[in-house]
Amino acid sequence: MRHCPERPMHLRQADPEIYALIQKQTRLESSTLKMIPSENFAQFAVLEATGSILTNKYAEGYPGGRYYEGNEVIDEIESLAVARAKALFGAEHANVQPYSGSPANQAAYRALGGPGCKIMGMPVPQGGHLTHGWGVNFSGTDYVQVPYGPNPHTGVLDYDQIRDTARRERPRMIWVGGTSYPRVFHYDRFAEIAREVDAYLVADIAHINGLIIAGVHPDPVPHCDVVTSTSHKMLRGPRAGFLLSRIEDRYQHKYFPQSKLNLAKRVDRAVFPMLQGGPHIHVIAAMAVAFKEATTSQFREYGRQIVANCRRLADGLMARGYRLASGGTDNHLLIMDFRDAPYTGKQVAKALASAGIICNFNMVPGDPRKPLVTSGVRMGTPALTSMGMKEPEMDLIAGWIDQVCRHMDRLDEIAGRIRAEIAELCSRFSIPGITEK
Ligand code: DSN
DSSP states (O other): OOOOOOOOHHHHHHHHHHHHHHHHHHHHHHHHOOOTTTTOOOOOOHHHHHTSSSGOOOOOOOEEEOOOEEEHHHHHHHHHHHHHHHHHHTTSEEEESSHHHHHHHHHHHHHHOTTTTTEEEGGGGTTOGGTOTTTTSSSHHHEEEEEEETTTTSSOOOOHHHHHHHHHHSSSSEEOSSOOOOOOOOOOOHHHHHHHTOEEEEEEEETTHHHHHTTOOOOOTTOOSSSEEEESSSSSSOSSSEEEEOSHHHHHHHHHOOOOHHHHHHHHOOOOIIISOOOOOHHHHHHHHHHHHHHHHHHHHHHHHHHHHHHHHHHHHHHTTBBBGGGSSSSSSSEEEOTSSOOOHHHHHHHHHHTTTEEEOOHHHHOOEEEEEEHHSEEOOOHHHTTOOOOHHHHHHHHHHHHHTTTTGGGGHHHHHHHHHHHHHHHHSTTTTOOOO
16 A cells, blocks of 8 residues: 655644744735845745755756766756756856855855955945955955945946056956946946956846846846856845856966866856855755746836836935935935935934835945944835836835935834835735735
8 A cells, every 4th residue: 555644744833933933024024115125025936946845855066967866857957947047148157056146256256266366346335245355254355355336426336447446456356246336337348347457257146137137237148257146136036146157268378277177167166066065956946937937028027117116216215305326226226325314324224114114224335334324225126016016106105215214203103104004005916925816
């Protein structure tokens, strides 16, 4: 007789405490405005793949070359994810094993040069990421960072200044990308500069990959040696990272004359075995699901709407007298600039959260305050756009943000009402992975 396994025990019975906490977080996320620009709602199919039995399998190595048996199906899954990543971005090579964005960036560093190399990147306060050379991160301790950033007055990158710095410093790598730069990155101009000084160009597109797919931002792939990304922000995939690269290294003879490995192979070796062990196959499967969704016309429309929503929100705030870093936005995020205000970015972010508007305090270019205080608040539209919100909702939200900022001294009187209005608004929209139809 066939052995009949017991019905699986659902989380609700197996661990009521954790179940209750997840339900609590679900209620919070479905009744407040998720406006941290790096957050989103993964679709249900992504959550399902992430929670699948694929979590059980060890698969060190790559498809066709594993260190464990029983990986025939796993090879198919990873190969499909790789093929979808390459097709989606038009890349020659893809590696889908990085556990997240920072490990992906670490692998890019190791594929392009060992510790001690000089790199150019944007520091965190200027809109970059920790891994672009910030002092407390491996990229700042193991590599020599030469910073560049937006002009503190205009908030926009000055490409002539970047070229001058590159000519003077001759870095091995130039990193382009950020976490709080509200404008477009011109990869073609970065590429010109990089070629002039024989530097590798690396784009970190974690924040804006959906805008690139939608065609509303320039495509970095033709211009860059390596492109890194996460899959859980705009892509609405699982929490993970991936790398895209050229196959051949344009500077092989100069920087790696002894190596028999081309760039694609060096990227793969940097991920495994240099930096990681077993890949998270359940997450790779979920990433493949997200890549598939990103090929649809609905996804491209979503990418366009993210920017339209963010511009509308920016216009609504500026019309009410608020200052924004760089004077507006071209992408999914904006930074409210409170340098001249009597309250800090941290105080405003907390006040907004108390009213159901969840964003984060953030440095603005030229910020005189410390990173744990700041003069800025960063907010974005990807998650709201995933819910189906459009321009009319952005107008409402600009109004609520304004009410909070104008009444910082009597929040008790208004926060509850705004929170209730926001919960009512959210209840009218479908939330991917939560109330997804
Ligand atoms: N933590 C991410 C962000 O919020 O931008 C970057 O890794």
